[in-house]
Amino acid sequence: MFVQIIISAFIGVIFGFICSNIARKRNKNSMLWFQLGFFFGVLALIALLLLSLKNKSKDPKLAEETVALSNSSSILTEPLHIEDKTSTTLDQRDWYYLDSAHKQAGPISFSKLKEDVKTSAISGTTLLWSEGMENWVPLNKLSYLQMVLKSE
Secondary structure (H helix, E strand, O other): OHHHHHHHHHHHHHHHHHHHHHHHHOOOOHHHHHHHHHHHOHHHHHHHHHHHHHHHOOOOOEOOOOOOOOOHHHOOOOOOEHHHOOHHHHHHOOEEEEOOOOOEEEEEOHHHHHHHHHOOOOOOOOEEEEOOOOOOEEHHHOHHHHHHHHHO
């Protein structure tokens, strides 16, 4: 009886650890997923994987360039749709970015954003956000924005 309890606890810890690591990589609450993995084992692991698949296939019109940031202050508004990506729209938006210490900076105008990219104050790995975007996204994942910034 005692051996069965120890084995069950050990298996629970293993599933908890696996769920926690996957959750952390997918910007989910790792402590919650550890507990779910511990108590529900393979069911929690399957649920976590299914949630991730559901989020990836949410809407085919969404821009592919979204990266979730594990910062709770980054709860954002509407998704950026491909048809919203016109240079006029980009020009009229206020832009925000996260510096190397992940401190929010902005709002800045599109022209200031363009200037900061040219002077390398904002690099390809800098996370950007503007109204209408679902999440903070690295500049190097926003191919359309990079093209517009370099063409002007």
